[in-house]
Amino acid sequence: MQIDLRLKQKEHDYKVYINELERIELKGKVAIVTNPKVAGLHLKRLLDVLKCDDYFIVTVPDGEEYKNLTMVESILEQLFTSRLDRSSTLIAFGGGVISDMVGFVASIYQRGIKFINIPTTLLSQVDASVGGKTGVNNKFGKNLIGSFYQPEAVYCESKFLQTLAKREFSAGVAESIKMAVTFDKEMFEWLENADLNDEKNLANLIYKAVGIKANVVMDDEKEKSVRAVLNYGHTFAHVIENQTNYKTYLHGEAVAIGVNMANALALHLGLMSKEEVERVKRLLLKFDLPTSYKINDEELFYDAFFLDKKSENSKIKFILADGIGNAVIKDNISKSDVLKVLREFK
Secondary structure, three states, X not given: OEEEEOOOXXXXXXXXXXXXXXXXXXXXXXXXXXXXXXXXXXXXXXXHHEEOOEEEEEEOOOOHHHOOHHHHHHHHHHHXXXXXXXXXXXXXXXXXXXXHHHHHHHHHHHHOOEEEEEEOOHHHHHHHOOOOEEEEEEOOEEEEEEEEOOXXXXXXXXXXXXXXXXXXXXXXXXXXXXXXXXXXXXXXXHHHHOOOOOHHHHXXXXXXXXXXXXXXHHHOOOOOOHHHHHHOOHHXXXXXXXXXXXOOOOHHHHHHHHHHHHHHHHHHOOOOOHHHHHHHHHHHHHOOOOOOOOOOOHHHXXXXXXXXXOOEOOEOOEEEEOOOOOEEEEOOOOHHHHHHHHHOOO
């Protein structure tokens, strides 16, 4: 299965290949950036299909807490030491952390070189690897340093997911649920009944989710309008991740909590019914995702929203479901309304 991303700048067009990792032929030097766990499980499979003049491996520690400028500088130093040039290619081989960092490094190394995403987690396959969002975290928040920089190609292999821990798999499902709630009611209903242990269903999920994201990115590559909807649940999730130092929750788990919080706000504003909120919550729980978080200080939590990239002109942008299958962007919700919902999570 293949999905074409045809962007307004034609030189940025590329394909997403699903279960078609058979041969990658590249010219010049190739740097494969991965972590020890992924390398131990899957590197041989990649090297078996990779044909290039020369390659070397860059390993980085596994975990969101390492997605920072210090690690970016470490990767850059290894690329310079190995004398990569503008004809070289980076391969991001891992989860969302690897995809985000490698894309960012590719965008700034010698003012931009090619990179390919080969995601090995469900979250990175359905979300992080597609669309060209790259970046790292800092003490102020999530992905606040980064760039829009499209890959040359993306290869999603469902077989890589067979070695995922259950939490990692569920975290990826959370991003898929996010897309279904905001864009595709039929996909949501399909997920309510789907057995994702079935390989055909899993490949179908990847295809459905990537298809939604591809359509959104083609319409709005730089997130000026509709692409912001993909951040449903993330405004809350990014605060949670920052407050817990990126160590308590996987990104998809924080998104699941954020989705539930966003739905509580949507219920308060009359955008969702109680039944719809419960339906989404049941689907999250079906995949053992967390839906609650204890807020110690609602004022502090509220103030953290203003560090989010989506906030503009001192206004917080909230992405909310408008029923199941639709979404709206709101930047005029009163502080008192938001605080009332946050208090429900104290």
